[in-house]
Amino acid sequence: MSIVHESVSIEAKHVTKTYGGRTAVDQVTLQVNKGEFVSLLGPSGCGKTTLLRMLGGLEQPDDGIIMLGGQDVTGVPAYGRNSNMIFQQLALFPHMDVFNNIAYGLKVKKMAKAEIKRQVHEMLELVQLGDYGKRAISQLSGGQAQRVAIARALINKPEVLLLDEPLSALDMQLRLDMQRELKRIQREFGGTFIFVTHDQSEAMNMSDRIGVMRAGQLLQYATPDEIYERPADSFVAKFIGDTNLLDVSVVEPDSNGIRVSIMGRSLLAGSNEEPASFRPGTKHSLSIRYEYIRLGEDAAHCANQLQGRVIESVYGGASIRYVIETLDNLRIQASVPHQRGGTRYSPGESVQLGFDPDDALLLADSGTGATS
Amino acid sequence: MSRFTEKVVNVYSSGNRKWTTQLLLLLPALLLMGIVYLGGLLIFGRYSFDIYDNGKLVRAWDWSTYRAFLTDPYYWKLIGNTFRIAFKVTAWSLLLAYPLAYCIAGLKKPGWKQFLLLLTFLPLLVSAVVRSYGWQLLLSKQGFMNWVFIHLGMTEEGFNMMNNETGVIIALVHIFLPFMVFPILNVLSQSDASLKAAAHDLGAGSWRTFFTITLPLSARGIASGVQIVFTLCLTAFTTPQLIGGGRVMTLPVFIYQRTLDTNWPMAAVASLFLLVSSVVVSLLVNKGAEWLMFRRSREGGRAHG
Numbered sequence: 001m002s003i004v005h006e007s008v009s010i011e012a013k014h015v016t017k018t019y020g021g022r023t024a025v026d027q028v029t030l031q032v033n034k035g036e037f038v039s040l041l042g043p044s045g046c047g048k049t050t051l052l053r054m055l056g057g058l059e060q061p062d063d064g065i066i067m068l069g070g071q072d073v074t075g076v077p078a079y080g081r082n083s084n085m086i087f088q089q090l091a092l093f094p095h096m097d098v099f100n101n102i103a104y105g106l107k108v109k110k111m112a113k114a115e116i117k118r119q120v121h122e123m124l125e126l127v128q129l130g131d132y133g134k135r136a137i138s139q140l141s142g143g144q145a146q147r148v149a150i151a152r153a154l155i156n157k158p159e160v161l162l163l164d165e166p167l168s169a170l171d172m173q174l175r176l177d178m179q180r181e182l183k184r185i186q187r188e189f190g191g192t193f194i195f196v197t198h199d200q201s202e203a204m205n206m207s208d209r210i211g212v213m214r215a216g217q218l219l220q221y222a223t224p225d226e227i228y229e230r231p232a233d234s235f236v237a238k239f240i241g242d243t244n245l246l247d248v249s250v251v252e253p254d255s256n257g258i259r260v261s262i263m264g265r266s267l268l269a270g271s272n273e274e275p276a277s278f279r280p281g282t283k284h285s286l287s288i289r290y291e292y293i294r295l296g297e298d299a300a301h302c303a304n305q306l307q308g309r310v311i312e313s314v315y316g317g318a319s320i321r322y323v324i325e326t327l328d329n330l331r332i333q334a335s336v337p338h339q340r341g342g343t344r345y346s347p348g349e350s351v352q353l354g355f356d357p358d359d360a361l362l363l364a365d366s367g368t369g370a371t372s
Numbered sequence: 373m374s375r376f377t378e379k380v381v382n383v384y385s386s387g388n389r390k391w392t393t394q395l396l397l398l399l400p401a402l403l404l405m406g407i408v409y410l411g412g413l414l415i416f417g418r419y420s421f422d423i424y425d426n427g428k429l430v431r432a433w434d435w436s437t438y439r440a441f442l443t444d445p446y447y448w449k450l451i452g453n454t455f456r457i458a459f460k461v462t463a464w465s466l467l468l469a470y471p472l473a474y475c476i477a478g479l480k481k482p483g484w485k486q487f488l489l490l491l492t493f494l495p496l497l498v499s500a501v502v503r504s505y506g507w508q509l510l511l512s513k514q515g516f517m518n519w520v521f522i523h524l525g526m527t528e529e530g531f532n533m534m535n536n537e538t539g540v541i542i543a544l545v546h547i548f549l550p551f552m553v554f555p556i557l558n559v560l561s562q563s564d565a566s567l568k569a570a571a572h573d574l575g576a577g578s579w580r581t582f583f584t585i586t587l588p589l590s591a592r593g594i595a596s597g598v599q600i601v602f603t604l605c606l607t608a609f610t611t612p613q614l615i616g617g618g619r620v621m622t623l624p625v626f627i628y629q630r631t632l633d634t635n636w637p638m639a640a641v642a643s644l645f646l647l648v649s650s651v652v653v654s655l656l657v658n659k660g661a662e663w664l665m666f667r668r669s670r671e672g673g674r675a676h677g
Contacts, residue, residue: 058569078572091570095588095665104584105574156574 009034009192010160015064024050026216039195039203042213056085084153085162099133105156123151163195233364234285246286250278257357263328269362292359293334302354420640437637454622458605461544469552477560504614507543535617552597559593595661603650
């Protein structure tokens with residue numbers, strides 16, 4: 001996004017990895033700038049962890065190049081790279097205390113004892129575990145173990161810190177705390193973080209940029225708002241945030257957008273791409289986010305209008321979520337902001353619903369499974 | 373060993389079971405241990421105070437046999453022999469077993485794993501006597517091993533490997549190897565692969581990772597293996613007797629000979645000595661394992677505060 005030249009911290013070029021005939025990572029190209037917090041997001045088995053392990057040197061790509069700090073490190077094993085990883089199971093050494101876990105990397109580098117001591121205590125301060133140096137690993141709580149793992153990796157001053165779903169074992173509250181904590185540490189430390197997760201809200205909360213992966217491919221790599229507002233395809237739209245996906249066929253490009261039809265009803269849709277690139281008759285997904293659907297009077301000046309009946313209404317405090325069935329038997333979900341005393345529809349009630357072409361994106365179908 | 377029993381007890385004690393039920397469950401084992409083991413020990417303990425006088429047993433309460441056993445240089449040489457053989461066998465077993473266990477633990481294909489496990493286990497399926505005779509065929513002056521050595525040009529008339537310590541050590545290592553492999557294999561296959569990955573990631577190469585992570589974390593397995601093999605060696609009888617051909621004198625062989633000429637007091641004293649030293653060795657090995665495991669782990673090498 002930014003036009004200012006930023007130096008690249010780590011880069012993957014057309015990286016491919018196959019396991020027994022199955023392609024785990026397929027031609028992924030990814031660039032992460034210095035100081036950036038990037039999340040790799042996708043369902044389990046999408047190849048995000050494999051990609052991360054290749055960036056860290058724990059796996060070697062079958063094809064493609066990995067550049068770290070401007071140097072080609074393809075084929076260099078993990079212990080020869082200036083990157084560090086935080087593992088999903090944390091992998092703290094159970095036979096060492098906190099101090100020696102954190103000091104491990106420095107001891108390998110044969111640093112002087114006094115210097116090791118100073119740096120470890122500095123790290124313990126950074127992760128707010130000041131007096132915990134002599135604790136055994138088994139005496140730590142989940143959150144403390146996280147912090148030790150972070151300190152153990154960061155003390156090596158890595159060019160890039162790779163995080164493999166380290167928060168997935170924590171309960172909700174601790175997880176939110178650790179998200180904030182990670183961001184704080186990254187701010188204070190100033191490093192480049194690459195974070196693997198399957199939790200879209202985690203990715204949205206923390207990242208400067210998100211790479212969405214599926215079946216080994218990097219579908220989209222962009223800022224959180226770009227991904228949310230202009231998803232590359234129907235899978236990305238569905239995976240990040242809540243959206244209605246309708247199978248439509250293109251009728252023709254229009255001056256206001258693209259005219260599409262579903263069940264014989266004509267709708268006007270918008271697109272990220274040139275309207276002319278959608279050929280008449282082709283099938284596509286139409287993505288309308290829950291909160292872009294307007295109900296009742298708000299729907300009156302929308303370009304697309306439908307008549308429906310409320311099936312379900314779920315009260316969510318700040319908003320109410322409706323499931324609405326249109327006259328053409330389309331199921332549409334809407335999330336409407338709510339304030340005390342505002343309009344509420346109850347199940348069975350008829351309701352007018354509408355949306356604008358700009359809020360309805362015509363997307364390339366990402367293939368099988370995305371719209372089911 | 374005690375740690376192992378502790379673990380087993382923790383797994384199976386459900387807490388809500390009544391103590392009478394617990395006792396009933398324990399009773400058969402307790403009775404067997406009580407009568408056979410403790411009873412035998414007590415009888416032997418009593419014998420140890422008797423006096424052996426020219427082929428006759430005299431009832432007494434006397435320390436003379438103890439004094440004789442512990443002060444005579446001949447017996448100390450015997451004890452030294454026994455411990456030296458046990459030590460050598462344990463060391464060789466460990467040296468052979470660790471790489472084997474490491475290899476088996478690293479195998480991904482279950483078929484290969486099964487095959488190697490079976491191969492390791494095989495010596496235990498053959499009776500000690502049969503196995504010892506087998507070794508006699510291999511180790512004797514005209515045996516297969518010497519045939520190989522002569523053909524390799526390593527010796528002209530063959531090594532002496534029968535009726536001496538070398539043969540006994542070779543045969544004992546063969547028999548006791550599985551007892552070293554299994555405990556080590558057990559801890560190695562339980563250890564977390566991500567710990568090794570983490571060490572690599574922190575800059576440690578393969579050797580450093582092995583010595584700082586894998587080896588300390590397998591110390592418990594090594595300790596168990598060493599305890600088992602060492603005590604089995606101290607008490608081994610068949611192999612030293614058959615392969616040693618009477619020329620390798622160890623405590624068990626000595627005890628056997630004393631019982632033959634009905635010198636019960638001396639047999640009893642030697643047996644009790646063997647028992648006590650086995651226990652002491654086990655305790656020392658446990659301490660050693662602890663040291664091996666935690667030596668690097670405390671800040672500046674100081675004790676845990």
